[in-house]
């Protein structure tokens with residue numbers, strides 16, 4: 492029998508059997524890192540239709556055995572992780588949960604935990620333990636140094652310790668939360684951040700223009716906006732739909748984001764510079780007022796970010812529109828973000844050390860870059876009120892923000908999927924380039 496402080500590197504030790512149900516992007520990422528670390532008994536499955544192709548794919552991968560379905564995995568595994576779509580978790584756990592080995596530990600990778608918790612409580616036998624997980628990064632980001640949430644829900648400390656030992660090889664930072672706190676924190680960190688980028692993408696796609704080809708969204712902050720937007724639309728729609736629609740806290744946050752964008756846009760239309768400035772500076776005070784000035788800013792310099800511009804380095808390309816500082820912009824997406832945090836009383840910097848995803852870290856970094864400098868902020872406010880060249884983009888932005896918020900409030904995964912895929916299809920030809928560049932940018936920011 493294995494010990495709970497078992498390590499994969501001790502040849503004399505009996506290893507626990509690690510079961511992975513769902514071998515999509517995250518399941519495959521977990522399998523790769525567990526195998527590389529030397530775990531010898533990793534049992535995996537996806538839907539039965541993928542059994543043969545998975546067997547071929549993993550034929551030569553050390554430690555991994557592919558099984559026909561979740562019954563086969565559940566019966567023999569000491570630790571089991573469900574890594575399936577949040578909308579299917581109830582059905583999949585109802586199917587395989589009753590086959591769980593006596594005394595095993597069950598876990599899930601879903602980005603929203605309310606449905607997972609319900610499913611585990613409903614269908615898992617009372618003699619198994621629940622310690623859930625959530626890696627707060629996408630499958631192409633190295634887990635090293637990233638937060639890995641651990642939820643000790645129905646389990647003794649010894650089960651938590653076994654899970655910690657299994658995943659110590661990821662080099663992630665363990666973050667201990669309850670199921671409920673997890674959903675609140677991820678609504679604050681992820682759902683509302685995604686709403687901003689989904690909105691940017693829909694607004695640009697509605698204009699039928701690739702923003703980086705228009706000269707207005709190139710360099711510095713704009714590079715981050717474009718790269719992250721593309722990264723999100725290149726990922727699976729169900730990941731974002733699940734964490735927005737099935738998380739009971741997310742709806743409120745996303746609705747506030749749309750309301751903030753609308754209210755700021757109305758001040759712009761009214762030409763109310765003073766009203767806009769007061770609102771923006773009030774939000775600045777609430778969100779950044781208490782941040783210690785000695786804390787090093789997250790944001791990289793404009794020059795460093797310029798290297799990650801889609802379509803090539805703007806200065807090396809000698810593009811006339813980008814040879815100096817990026818053109819001024821109302822930065823409605825960012826003004827709305829900080830206004831939204833202020834209205835919801837979210838202190839984004841408190842989440843940085845706890846449970847920040849790479850995308851959130853970058854988003855808060857650019858918000859800080861804009862809001863810490865009165866010069867930049869004043870320039871955005873003046874641009875918003877007097878420079879009408881942004882108006883059509885800002886109008887599309889407000890419409891898109893309202894559309895996403897309404898879609899989430901209707902609670903329809905199907906509607907969300909249609910909106911997401913329609914925008915994604917406009918940008919699809921650029922995903923490959925964006926994903927390589929985006930990964931480099933995340934690496935640079937993580938290391939800075």
Ligand SMILES: NC(=O)C1=CN([C@@H]2O[C@H](COP(=O)(O)OP(=O)(O)OC[C@H]3O[C@@H](n4cnc5c(N)ncnc54)[C@H](OP(=O)(O)O)[C@@H]3O)[C@@H](O)[C@H]2O)C=CC1
Pocket residue numbers: 512513514515516517518536537538539561574575576577579583600601602603625626627628629630726727729730733
């Ligand atoms: N991608 C990301 O950035 C992150 C995702 N997550 C979460 O991890 C989970 C998985 O996401 P991800 O890997 O990206 O999604 P994928 O769609 O890539 O993977 C999910 C896999 O589960 C399979 N599946 C569905 N039903 C069953 C079943 N009955 N038995 C076995 N396998 C089944 C799916 O098959 P099929 O395609 O046929 O349905 C698919 O291969 C989600 O809950 C997501 O929210 C967490 C962190 C990051």
Ligand SMILES: O=C(O)C(=O)Cc1ccc(O)cc1
Pocket residue numbers: 601602626627628629681723730848849850851
């Ligand atoms: O970093 C982000 O916000 C991403 O978009 C990647 C992601 C998606 C879903 C998760 O549950 C965790 C990370």
